[in-house]
Amino acid sequence: MLPIIQVGPLSIQTPGLILLASGWIAISLVEHYAHSFNLSADQLIKIVFTALVAGVMGGRTLYILQYPSAFSSNLLSIFLPTPILFDAWGGLVVGILVGLISAQKMGLPLWGVLDALSPGLAFFGIGLGVSHLSSGSFFGVPSSLPWSIFLWGDYRHPTQVYEIIFALAIFGIIWFKKNKTGGTSQSYGDLFLTFLALSAFSSLVVDGFRAETAWLVGIFRMSQLMAWVILAISLFFLNRRKRVTEIN
Amino acid sequence: MIFKDYRSVDMRIKRLFVSIVILFLSGGWVVYSHFHFPVVQMxxxxxxxxxxxxxxxxxxxxxxxxxxxxxxxxxxxxxxxxxxxxxxxxxxxxxxxxxxxxxxxxxxxxxxxxxxxxxxxxxxxxxxxxxxxxxxxxxxxxxxxxxxxxxxxxxxxxxxxxxxxxxxxxxxxxxxxxxxxxxxxxxxxxxx
Structure with missing residues (x-):
């Protein structure tokens, strides 16, 4: 666990740094391999940046709407360049929606765009796991297994390490599948649905070892139930697409 | 032609079977993990x-x-x-x-x-x-x-x-x- 790196007088938050670095590499991957999906790198990057800008603006706007009185004394603070004044989940939803709309406006095949983004998303998943390890969040239940790690006053399942291992495996599978099938319009959607199914499966397994969770539905972890639903939907669409491809 | 159709149906059933098994086992894991690795109150x-x-x-x-x-x-x-x-x-x-x-x-x-x-x-x-x-x-x-x-x-x-x-x-x-x-x-x- 290394939440902060001290560089002289600067205190750099490691999780944020890791997320930024992995996001940058993910975008570079998307740009570099856009041609494998018969898509223009410029158009894809335009979509990614439109989504990012919309996400940042949406996240800030939603935060202001939640706490308008906090900004009333100084309206200029609306424009402060800080991640503190930000609704992360709201920003994510706005970013995804705007990204999808801009892809549609450009007349790009939606499934093709999602496929082209998949290797980048899979790489970002590795960064996300490493950022969780550095911050100590998403920690596991107490365990006496030889590979358990000491965190928050107890020996625990290293759920962050499990998350990284799964993310590495997902990235490997997506990379292999991209090289094998990427590019043909008949296979558009397969790569993204595979990524979605594998990510949902990974979340479902790893979250089972997690000690803390934001929400419970009845007695079950919300994240696991959501992952199960996403897994079911992605498997359904994968099967249906295979069937359509076979009929054609 | 008929043989190809049979093979296609066979593959479809296999895929469906595998999907159902994955979903069944995943559902089982959700229930198992709840009882064996309970969430702690942070x-x-x-x-x-x-x-x-x-x-x-x-x-x-x-x-x-x-x-x-x-x-x-x-x-x-x-x-x-x-x-x-x-x-x-x-x-x-x-x-x-x-x-x-x-x-x-x-x-x-x-x-x-x-x-x-x-x-x-x-x-x-x-x-x-x-x-x-x-x-x-x-x-x-x-x-x-x-x-x-x-x-x-x-x-x-x-x-x-x-x-x-x-x-x-x-x-x-x-x-x-x-x-x-x-x-x-x-x-x-x-x-x-």
Whole structure:
């Protein structure tokens, strides 16, 4: 666990740094391999940046709407360049929606765009796991297994390490599948649905070892139930697409 | 042709079967993990991290009064770790003072924990007088509380809810006025 790196007088938050670095590499991957999906790198990057800008603006706007009185004394603070004044989940939803709309406006095949983004998303998943390890969040239940790690006053399942291992495996599978099938319009959607199914499966397994969770539905972890639903939907669409491809 | 159709149907059934098995086993894991790896209530664990129960401490203030975090249970609390030589801490203080002045009537408690083991009482006294700080400034003379809260950089600010749970940790500063006010509003809104 290394939440902060001290560089002289600067205190750099490691999780944020890791997320930024992995996001940058993910975008570079998307740009570099856009041609494998018969898509223009410029158009894809335009979509990614439109989504990012919309996400940042949406996240800030939603935060202001939640706490308008906090900004009333100084309206200029609306424009402060800080991640503190930000609704992360709201920003994510706005970013995804705007990204999808801009892809549609450009007349790009939606499934093709999602496929082209998949290797980048899979790489970002590795960064996300490493950022969780550095911050100590998403920690596991107490365990006496030889590979358990000491965190928050107890020996625990290293759920962050499990998350990284799964993310590495997902990235490997997506990379292999991209090289094998990427590019043909008949296979558009397969790569993204595979990524979605594998990510949902990974979340479902790893979250089972997690000690803390934001929400419970009845007695079950919300994240696991959501992952199960996403897994079911992605498997359904994968099967249906295979069937359509076979009929054609 | 007929043979190809049969093979296609066969593959479809196999895929469907595999999908159902995956979903069935995954569903089983959700149930199994619930009973074998139950979720813990983070608010029952003490750690200087968002979501956890705030570690309790007692310190003396500059005026010699003893302050214990537990005595403020039931009220929203901001704990700010600072030192008089730390430039961002110095810049942040007027904002903290303004927020304290505006929200103390609504129950907000603000504790400025000075890293006295790296500071001097004379400097602290001068600073407080010059800046007109009215919230309690506590002296961490041995560094035990900053160690307990794993303070790695200054300033570090903890936002603590009425139940004693840490709702936010901000490392570095100065924190914008709007951010502190938003977080205080959030804490006060959650006060029963």
């Amino acid at each position: 608010e029952n664990l003490e750690a200087p991290q968002k979501g956890f129960q705030s570690p309790t401490f007692s310190l003396y203030g500059l005026d010699g009064t003893a302050h214990s975090l537990s005595e403020y249970r039931g009220r929203p609390v901001i704990v700010n770790f600072w030192a008089s030589w730390c430039t961002p801490c110095v810049k942040e203080m007027p904002t903290l003072q303004n927020v304290y002045a505006d929200y103390s009537s609504e129950g907000l408690v603000m504790l400025g924990v000075n890293m006295t083991w790296q500071d001097t009482k004379t400097e602290i006294g001068k600073f407080i007088e010059k800046r007109g700080i009215t919230f309690p400034v506590l002296l961490d003379s041995q560094g035990t509380v900053s160690q307990l809260y794993r303070v790695q950089a200054l300033p570090t600010t903890f936002f603590i809810g009425v139940d004693g749970r840490i709702t936010d940790v901000i490392v570095g500063g100065p924190i914008p006025d709007a951010a502190i006010r938003a977080k205080v509003t959030h804490l006060i809104e959650r006060t029963p």
